[in-house]
Each structure stands twice: as structure tokens, then as C-alpha cells.
Amino acid sequence: MSRKASFYLLTDVHYVSPRNWVEGRPITLRERGDQIALKATPQILDSFLDKILADDTADTVVFTGDNVNNGDLNSHEEFRARCEKLTAAGKKVYVINATHDYCGAGDDENGFGACRYTETGTEPIPFMRKAELFDYYFDYGPKQAISVHRESRSYVVQLCEGARLIMIDDNGNGRSHCGLFEDGVQWLKTELEAARAAGDAVLLATHHPVIPPMDVYAHVADFEMYGGYRELREIMCEYGVHAVFTGHTHMHSIRKYEDDRGRYFYDIATIALANSAAMMRRVDVDADEGVCSVSCVGIETLKGVDTGGKTPHEYLYPINFPGIFEQLLPLGAKDPDAFMELAEGPLPVDKLKKFKFAIRPACRKALKLKLSTAAKFGGVWKTLSPEQRAEAKEKKVADVAFAILRHIYPGNGPFPPQTTENIVLTGVVKKLEKIAEKRKIEAVQKLIPPGSSLVEMAQDVLYNNRTGDDDNLQFPLK
Numbered sequence: 106m107s108r109k110a111s112f113y114l115l116t117d118v119h120y121v122s123p124r125n126w127v128e129g130r131p132i133t134l135r136e137r138g139d140q141i142a143l144k145a146t147p148q149i150l151d152s153f154l155d156k157i158l159a160d161d162t163a164d165t166v167v168f169t170g171d172n173v174n175n176g177d178l179n180s181h182e183e184f185r186a187r188c189e190k191l192t193a194a195g196k197k198v199y200v201i202n203a204t205h206d207y208c209g210a211g212d213d214e215n216g217f218g219a220c221r222y223t224e225t226g227t228e229p230i231p232f233m234r235k236a237e238l239f240d241y242y243f244d245y246g247p248k249q250a251i252s253v254h255r256e257s258r259s260y261v262v263q264l265c266e267g268a269r270l271i272m273i274d275d276n277g278n279g280r281s282h283c284g285l286f287e288d289g290v291q292w293l294k295t296e297l298e299a300a301r302a303a304g305d306a307v308l309l310a311t312h313h314p315v316i317p318p319m320d321v322y323a324h325v326a327d328f329e330m331y332g333g334y335r336e337l338r339e340i341m342c343e344y345g346v347h348a349v350f351t352g353h354t355h356m357h358s359i360r361k362y363e364d365d366r367g368r369y370f371y372d373i374a375t376i377a378l379a380n381s382a383a384m385m386r387r388v389d390v391d392a393d394e395g396v397c398s399v400s401c402v403g404i405e406t407l408k409g410v411d412t413g414g415k416t417p418h419e420y421l422y423p424i425n426f427p428g429i430f431e432q433l434l435p436l437g438a439k440d441p442d443a444f445m446e447l448a449e450g451p452l453p454v455d456k457l458k459k460f461k462f463a464i465r466p467a468c469r470k471a472l473k474l475k476l477s478t479a480a481k482f483g484g485v486w487k488t489l490s491p492e493q494r495a496e497a498k499e500k501k502v503a504d505v506a507f508a509i510l511r512h513i514y515p516g517n518g519p520f521p522p523q524t525t526e527n528i529v530l531t532g533v534v535k536k537l538e539k540i541a542e543k544r545k546i547e548a549v550q551k552l553i554p555p556g557s558s559l560v561e562m563a564q565d566v567l568y569n570n571r572t573g574d575d576d577n578l579q580f581p582l583k
């Protein structure tokens with residue numbers, strides 16, 4: 106066995122079988138209200154798999170859950186057929202599952218319902234139960250494992266001589282605790298002891314975040330975190346595990362955790378494959394050099410789709426809500442009826458109907474708003490240099506907002522400190538924070554994590570204040 110290993114990691118494929126929908130309003134509205142391109146998931150996955158199959162420098166493929174969108178058997182059949190195609194081509198495939206991969210049977214909190222989108226609505230279709238997942242995906246991980254925790258479907262594989270990968274399956278109750286129970290935690294510790302005794306480095310992979318991409322995420326939705334993430338952080342520091350690969354947030358993010366003794370690890374979160382800006386991670390492990398390198402790979406073409414000369418991102422971005430918002434403003438300024446039609450799905454159109462008269466003027470005003478006006482509102486106009494003032498007079502707030510929105514999922518926000526956009530928006534947020542404080546607006550105050558502020562929260566989306574790069578990382582294996 107070599108002392109080097111390379112693998113591709115794909116997460117949140119959210120595969121939807123073409124058998125599960127016919128063209129019509131139900132699937133279209135469902136997709137518009139989501140941030141993932143549901144209908145194109147087979148083509149997106151196949152485009153990535155073609156890249157993997159053409160690359161003989163990486164022999165392993167890892168899927169970290171939400172492999173299908175709604176736990177239905179059609180999608181599982183087709184997803185597993187792709188795994189089979191990979192193994193037939195000589196790749197090792199390691200799969201774990203998550204909450205979208207099964208439907209609750211009334212015994213947990215998982216509320217996903219497998220359905221087919223008809224022309225007028227939805228109809229139920231056969232689905233996967235949690236207890237069936239282990240056998241169904243046995244060939245893709247448990248079969249090759251050097252240890253399996255049957256109860257949670259977690260397992261350990263030898264990546265290469267000197268390095269192991271522990272795949273922690275999404276055990277728990279399907280919603281408010283998605284992590285290992287006590288016996289699983291004991292199994293994990295035993296496996297970490299065994300790896301240590303063998304002199305092997307360990308990487309972890311699981312579905313839910315161990316460090317959130319932004320603190321506000323754990324603050325407002327702690328249940329979306331890996332169940333027992335505080336304990337797992339301690340375990341990782343204790344055993345010198347330097348990385349956990351995660352998904353679920355659909356956001357590309359690399360964040361470091363360091364305890365008070367200087368022990369650390371990274372949560373390397375990968376964007377959903379079903380996102381228009383999809384990427385997969387490439388991980389290269391070199392046990393001789395003691396180094397792990399992480400990078401990412403996207404796609405240039407969308408297999409089997411006539412995109413009219415557009416890149417996959419250009420073609421897919423307008424389908425879902427971040428891209429729809431970008432279309433809504435200019436549309437509303439011209440045609441409120443067309444605005445209402447496109448807004449159905451991502452926005453509560455029924456409630457908006459009352460304000461239809463205000464759509465055109467509001468959109469026109471919002472489109473015209475310059476960064477210079479925002480700078481004056483935020484009280485930072487005088488702090489800007491003459492060049493920055495000229496820039497602020499040129500740039501529109503809407504374009505800046507759209508640029509930020511485009512980076513929410515792929516990470517690496519576009520406006521670092523000292524850019525005009527960052528200075529102006531930070532000023533605006535500071536002003537809004539003061540107003541919220543003065544007027545005691547609880548909804549805003551509740552949103553702010555302890556020890557943080559709205560200004561700090563804004564920096565999380567304005568630029569990469571995490572490790573500086575959500576795409577690449579190199580770290581020592583031990």
C-alpha cells in the first residue's frame with residue numbers, strides 16, 4: 106500500500122430522479138424557492154463524475170450525505186447506479202447519508218416526504234427508511250472498512266499507509282440531534298486510539314457542521330449543527346485530528362477551531378453539488394511528507410444540457426432564489442405583473458399582492474440608489490478618500506448586494522476591509538445597529554450571537570475573515 110492517497114469529496118448532491126417530476130408549476134415553484142437546481146441534479150452529478158472518471162490520479166470518491174433530495178427510491182436507485190459506475194471503473198466509493206436520504210417513519214423528527222411532482226401538485230412515492238440505508242450502501246464503505254459501528258452506520262477506511270478516514274454517518278433523530286449517541290462516541294474514541302497506536306493520522310467526514318461557516322448559524326439554528334459538536338471539538342483536539350469534512354450548510358467554507366491549549370482543527374465545508382456554483386473538493390494526503398492538501402474543482406460544461414453557450418453557473422444561477430432576486434428588481438421597475446409571477450416560489454406573493462402598487466416605484470428607487478447615498482446615511486462619507494468618493498458616486502447599492510449574494514454559497518466574499526464597499530456597508534450596518542439598540546428592536550438583538558455585533562456579522566459575508574481562502578488549504582496531518 107502506498108503512503109499517498111487522493112480523493113474527491115462531493116456533498117449535498119440532492120439527486121432528483123427525472124422520474125419524479127413532469128414540467129409544470131409544482132416543480133418549478135419548488136425549485137425557485139430553493140437555492141439548488143433540483144431538475145438538473147442528474148446532469149450536474151454526471152458532469153462531475155465524468156471529470157473524476159477522466160482523472161487517474163485520484164482513485165477514491167467520498168459522498169457526505171444529502172445524496173438524494175427527498176429520500177425516494179427512484180433517486181436512490183439512480184444515485185447508487187452512479188456509485189456502481191465509479192467502482193466498475195476502479196474507483197473506491199465511500200458513502201454516508203443524511204436527513205434528506207430517508208423519510209421518517211414516525212419514530213424520529215425527520216419530516217421529509219418522498220414525492221413526485223405532477224402537473225398540478227405532488228403524489229407520494231416509495232421511499233427509503235433509515236434502517237435500510239446500511240444494507241443498501243454496504244458496498245460503498247462498510248464493505249471496505251477496517252471497523253464499522255453498525256448502529257450509526259459509521260465506519261473507518263484506510264486511505265493509504267499512514268492515514269485513515271472516519272466517516273461518521275448522520276445518526277440521531279433526524280432533526281434536533283444529528284450526531285453519534287454515546288455508544289457511537291465510545292466507538293469513535295476507540296478508533297482514534299487504534300489509529301494512534303498504529304501511528305496513523307486521521308481525517309473525519311460527516312454531514313453536519315462542527316464549526317459553523319458563520320457564528321450566527323449556530324446561534325440561530327444550533328440544531329443544524331453536528332449533534333454533540335462541542336464534544337467532538339474536544340475529541341478532535343485531544344486526538345490531534347486536524348480536519349473534518351462537512352456539508353449540510355451548502356456553503357463553501359474553511360474555518361479553524363483552536364482550544365485554549367493551542368490544539369486545533371479545520372472544518373472544511375463544501376458547497377452543495379446541486380448549487381449553480383458547485384464545486385467538489387480534491388484532497389491529497391501524503392503520509393511521508395505528513396501533509397494534507399485541499400483544493401476544489403468545478404465543471405466547465407453541463408453534460409446533456411443545451412445551455413445556449415452559457416457556462417453551467419450562468420445557466421443555473423437564474424433558476425433559484427439568489428439568482429431570481431437579481432432579476433426581480435429590474436423586472437419590478439418595468440412590469441409589476443411579471444415581478445409577481447417570477448416572485449412566486451421564493452416570496453410570499455399572496456401577502457405582496459396588497460403592495461403591488463408600490464412595486465414599481467420601490468424597485469426603481471432601489472435600483473437607482475448609489476453607494477454615495479448609503480455612505481452619507483452610514484456617516485462614513487467624510488472618511489472616504491477622493492477616489493473612493495468618486496467610486497461611491499458611480500456604484501449602485503443593488504449591484505453590491507447582488508455581488509455579496511453571489512458569494513454566500515461559494516464563499517470568499519468580494520469586499521475586504523478598505524474597499525469602498527466594505528467601508529460604506531459597515532457604516533450602514535453600524536447605523537442600523539444603533540437604531541435597533543435605541544428602539545430596542547428585539548428581532549434584531551436576538552439575532553446577534555453573544556460577544557458579537559451586527560458589524561462583525563456583516564464582515565462574515567463581506568469578505569473571507571475565516572482562514573482567508575474557502576477553496577484551498579494545506580495542513581499537517583498530525
Ligand SMILES: [Fe+2]
Pocket residue numbers: 117119171205353354355377
Ligand atoms: Fe443539503
Ligand SMILES: [Fe+2]
Pocket residue numbers: 171203204205312352353354
Ligand atoms: Fe443536510
